[in-house]
Amino acid sequence: MAHKEPADTHLDPRYSDPKAVAGSWADAVTRLTEAEIFWLTTVRPDGRPHVTPLLAVWRRDALYFSSGERERKVLNLNENREVVLTTGTNTLDEGQDLVIEGEAVQETDEARLGELAALWERKYGSDWHFEVRDGAFEGKWGPVPVFGVAPRTAFGFAKDPYSQTRWRFA
Template identity: 45%
Template sequence: MTDPTPRLDQRFSDPGTQATPWPVTREALEHAQLFWITTVRSDGRPHVTPLVAVWLDDALHFCTGPAEQKTFNLAANPHVVLTTGDGHWDRGLDVVVEGEAVRVTDPAALARLAAAWSAKWDGRWRFQATGTGFAHEDGGRALVFTVTPAKILAFTKGTFTQTRYLPGA
């Protein structure tokens, strides 16, 4: 998603508005403290839950416990939607990332991601990279996933715009 071309959807945007520039949306992804992930249960029902994630190398990365509902859902269907934003209707920016969650097991990638988590939250989220994911200081384990965006939508509020970014666009 390196510098994708933003595309304003005029159907859902105020007249005379401009698309949200990619650097603004990228900054929102980099600095968001909380995301909501939507996965699909085996019976087709959606499952939504909050989590922390990091934006690194043009992708979102998250972790989850091996016995959590997200993990079971992802084993059957890797399609996810991650959202972040502001709870106000008349100001702020909301961002939606669609893609497939792919498990990360490469030790070098896991070590780099563990460092990114620690740096983003001033050391409050500390993980050790293992051969299967992350280990918590308390002994807990987490699986790590990467979502390379298939599509990103940005919703600017106040002056309302809907901007779409596609990989390679």
Template identity: 45%
Template sequence: MSEPVSRLDERFSDPGTQATPWENAREVLENAQLSWIATVRGDGRPHVTPLVAVWLDGAFHFCTGPSEQKTRNLAGNPQVVLTTGDGRWDGGLDVMVEGEAERVTDRPALERLAAAWTSKWNGEWQFGVTDDGFSNDVGGDAYVYAVRPAKVLAFGKGTFTHTSYKFA
């Protein structure tokens, strides 16, 4: 994945600030323990829920059960926003990823993602790989999705910055 083009939005940034480097925003995505996903229900109402996600190979990945609301929403509209960051007002960096959720069914990719989940959470999240996605002893089967960013926004707090990243 090539480096995105970044732009500071001075309307929402403190005077004299600089755009947040992409490396900083990517680090927040890589290290996030909890993220939230926004999808759209068939009747147009929003649906937001927390989840654990993995940033790998230039995409944010998440999994969800075949009968969950997220899965039903994605069948009708794959556009999503994934958010993560720091809940404090006076510090940290919040990052939002906009893009289209696409199912991951390639077995080698699923194997790498299962290993990434296991590694990121020191073995607390372990998945087996199936032809449809993941399986585990606790939650059963899960579909795996990748969101390659169309746009990323980063909001620095304390010293306030609003940076957008556009991807080719």
């Protein structure tokens, strides 16, 4: 799968085993594509953080998620589009955790939304079938805005050996 390469890849020796090497962005993209659960962090209007699990799909160099129009995360995004998405494993000695930092941009292009709806259903099953209408997914409970986050900065935390890789994008 072709993808946008980071402008800078850096292994942080302060948090990495001496045997560690910088993580591959291509491997990170594979993990982002295959991961089922992500944690989204947004900022409430009063500055407090809000964290919630959700489903997401990777497509064309961005991670996409959706949410109901009146859910806390969308209300937060109306005030501040800066987000963090995380995924990984809940184990100490194996796997890799990934952190994506960027701006959540609402996707309204109906052709792109159609592609994303098909990806959602293929990845998560028929319970996650969406029609596309008026620049959003149409769900059981009404319109569902879709947001894409192209990484500005991403971190990979490998666990065997321990390492921290930072990828920065132009």
